[in-house]
Amino acid sequence: MKKIVxxxxxxxxxxxxxxxxxxxxxxxxxxxxxxxxxxxEIKNLNNFHPILKSQLPKNIKxxxxxxxxxxxxxxxxxxxxxxxxxxxxxxxxxxxKFYKSSMDILLLxxxxxxxxxxFETLAEKLNKILMEKGINDSKISAVGGPCLANGLVNRINSxxxxxxxxxxxxxxxxxxxxxxxxxxxxxxxxxxxxVCAATKNIYSMLIGASEGLSSNTPDNExxxxxxxxxxxxxxxKSVSEMKNLTERLNxxxxxxxxxxxxxxxxxxxxxxRNSKMGYYLGQGHLFKEAKDKFMRDITVxxxxxxxxxxxxxxxxxxxxxxxxxxxxxxxxxxxxKLVINW
Numbered sequence: 524m525k526k527i528v529x530x531x532x533x534x535x536x537x538x539x540x541x542x543x544x545x546x547x548x549x550x551x552x553x554x555x556x557x558x559x560x561x562x563x564e565i566k567n568l569n570n571f572h573p574i575l576k577s578q579l580p581k582n583i584k585x586x587x588x589x590x591x592x593x594x595x596x597x598x599x600x601x602x603x604x605x606x607x608x609x610x611x612x613x614x615x616x617x618x619x620k621f622y623k624s625s626m627d628i629l630l631l632x633x634x635x636x637x638x639x640x641x642f643e644t645l646a647e648k649l650n651k652i653l654m655e656k657g658i659n660d661s662k663i664s665a666v667g668g669p670c671l672a673n674g675l676v677n678r679i680n681s682x683x684x685x686x687x688x689x690x691x692x693x694x695x696x697x698x699x700x701x702x703x704x705x706x707x708x709x710x711x712x713x714x715x716x717x718v719c720a721a722t723k724n725i726y727s728m729l730i731g732a733s734e735g736l737s738s739n740t741p742d743n744e745x746x747x748x749x750x751x752x753x754x755x756x757x758x759x760k761s762v763s764e765m766k767n768l769t770e771r772l773n774x775x776x777x778x779x780x781x782x783x784x785x786x787x788x789x790x791x792x793x794x795x796r797n798s799k800m801g802y803y804l805g806q807g808h809l810f811k812e813a814k815d816k817f818m819r820d821i822t823v824x825x826x827x828x829x830x831x832x833x834x835x836x837x838x839x840x841x842x843x844x845x846x847x848x849x850x851x852x853x854x855x856x857x858x859x860k861l862v863i864n865w
Contacts, residue, residue, distance in 0.1 A: 524547055524548055524549055525548045525549070525600040525601060525699045526548070526549045526551075526598055526599050526600050526601075527540075527543045527548045527549070527550050527551070527599075527600065527601045527602075527603065527699065527700075528550075528551045528553060528591075528595065528596075528599050528601070528602050528603065529543070529550070529551065529552050529553065529603040529605055530553045530554075530555060530588075530591075530602070530603070530604060530605060530606060530614060530617075531553075531554070531555055531558075531603075531604065531605025531606040531607075531610075531631070531632075532552055532553070532554040532555070532558045532561055532562055532565070532585070532605075533558070533561075533574065533605060533606075533607075534574050534575055534672035534673070535605055535631050535672045535675075536552070536603065536605025536606075536631060537552060537565075537572050537574070537575060537579060537605075537672070537676070538575060538672035538673070538675040538676040539603060539605065539631060539675065539700075540552045540579060540580075540583050541579065541580060541583075541675060541676050541678065542675070542678075542700050542701070542702045542704070542705035543603075543699070543700050544579075544580040544582050544583050545580065545678075545702050546699065546700060546701065546702055548699060548700075549584075550582065550583045550584065551583075551584045551585075551586060551591075551595055552565075552579070552583050552584070552585045552586070553586045553587075553588055553590075553591045554585075554586070554587055554588055555588055555606050555610060555613075555614075556588045556589075556613070557610075558587075558588075559587050559588075559589075561573065561574065562585055562586065562587045563587075565579070565585050566585055569581075570583060570585065572676070575672060575673060575676045577673070577676040577677060579676070593621075596621040598623075598625075599621075599623070599626050600625070600626070600627065600699065601626070601627045601628075601629060601696060601699055601700075602618065602626055602627070602628050602629070603628075603629045603631060604628065604629065604630050604631060604632055604649070605631045605632065606632060607632065607822070608632055608633070608634030608636075608645060608824075608827065608828075608831075609827075610632075611632065611634075611636075611645055611648055611649055611652070612652060614649075615648075615649050615652030615653055615656075616652065616656070618649075618653065619652070619653055619656035619657075619658055622653065622658050622661065624660050626662075627662050627664065627692060627695070627696055628649075628661060628662060628663045628664065629663075629664050629665070629666060629685070629696055630645055630646055630649070630663065630664065630665040630666065630717075631666060632645055633645075633667075633717075633720045633721045633724065633824065634721050634824070634827075634828060634831070635717070635718065635721045635722070635828060635831065635832050636648050636831060636832075637831060637832055637834075637835050638651075640835065642772050642832065642835070644665075644713070644714055644717035644718065644721075644772075645665070645717060645721075646663045646664075646665055646713055646717060649661075649663055650663055662687070662689075662692050663687075664685055664686060664687040664692060664693050664696060664713070665685075665686050665687075665713060665716055665717050665720070666683050666684070666685055666686070666720075667683065667684050667686065667716045667717070667719060667720035667782060667783025667787055668681070668682055668683030668684050668708075668720075668782035668783055668786055668787055669681070669682070669683075669782060669786040669787050669789060669790035669791075670682075670683050670705075670787075670790070671790055671794070671795065675705065678702075678704045678705075679704065680704045680706075681704065681705055681706070682706045682707075682708065682782055682786070683705070683706075683707055683708070683782060684707070684708045684709065684710050684716060684781060684782040684783050685697055685707050685708070685709055685710070686709075686710040686711070686712060686713040686715075686716035686717070686783075687711065687713055688711050688713055689711075690709050690711055693707075693709045693710075694709055697709065708781075708782060710778065710781070710783075712774055712775040712778045714769075714772060714773055714774040715769045715774025715775045715778030715779070715783075716774075716778055716783040717774075718765075718768060718769045718772050718774050718778075719765055719769060719774075719778055719779055719781075719783040719784035719787065720783045720787060721828055722765055722768060722828070722848075723765070723783075723784065723787045723788040723791055724791065724797045724824040724825035724828055725797075725825040725828055725829055725848065725851050725852070726761035726764070726765065726788055726792075726825075726847065726848070726851075727788060727791035727792040727795065727797040727798050727801065727825065728797045728798065728800050728801035728804065728823075728825045728826075728851055729757055729761060729801055729847055729850075729851050729863075730754055730757050730758055730761065730788070730792035730798065730801065731792055731797065731798030731799065731800065731801025731802045731804075731805065732801040732802060732804045732805025732861055733750050733751075733753040733754035733757050733801075733805065734746050734747060734750040734753075734754075734802065734805055734806075735802070735804075735805025735806045735807065736753055736757075736805050736861070736863055737749065737750035737752070737753035737754075738750075738753075754792075757847070757863075758788065758789070758792065760847055761788060761847055762779055762780065762784060762785050762788065764844075764845050764846075764847055764848055765779040765784050765788070766779035766780070766784075767844060767845065768845070768848070769784075796818070796821055796822065796823050796824070797823060797824060797825040797826075799817075799818065800813060800814075800818060800823045800825065800826060801825075803817055803818075804851075804854055804861040805861065807860060809854075809858050809859070809860065810826065810854060810855045810858050811858050814826070825851075826855050829851065829852045829855040829856055830855070830856060832852075833852040833855065833856040834856070836848065836849065836852055837849065837852060837853065837856070846863070846864060847863065850862060850863055850864075
């Protein structure tokens, strides 16, 4: 039995606790400092998760961050980071207070950052934060792949890829978390897996927009029936751009065709918040209007990423090499109508 601590009680962090618990581990689901309310709800509902609308296993111990005491912080085998990308600085500071070299760290969080005008993956960002605290031996891995939280919490068969430059590390993590329904593959391309896992959120908005972008005809019934030609074309071109972007950021091209690239793009564009925002953009709504009118209190990860990396991409990237990426970023960052030049 291993001790696994998951910090972040949102949809994916909570769903990830299920295979961890099913694999006979001691599992703690710890809310961030912003999640006291949801932790109280889960406890009051006997481990029923109000966001996922699903029952968590009874052997998962649910805690507020204020209840995350020293005795729990001792001898952690796997620390799972499930906070939002905006919380990486906070979690890095907290981890530094109880980190031990025997602890593996796994990032569920997806995103990229621009620091000093350079792209950084979240693993790189977290590692730098820990190094500033005097920790030079952190073992940070990342997970990517086509796995929606609602499917995972209901034990739907899913496959993911665990990434670290040292494959022995992720193979060891895989032994802790793999189940019959949650299978793990392994990659030494940590950068590529993180780049694909993050940028698929932008490209899934584009594919979500495919119905509206499929034709100039005003007949919406025709678009609704026959837009799949457009969706498939945009999916192919999206993966091609993801490959180019992965290589540009020093990842491996083939990663874009794996679980964290093509696989994750498929499931994200088939349903989810990014695809939903894309649908509204494809119908001709401007981003700010769509966000305020339809998705006011809903996090759209692709939009957050566009605001983070968009200014650098618009300044430095070639429109001919990344026409789709630039079109979506302009639509969001400049609040322009989404237009694709075919």
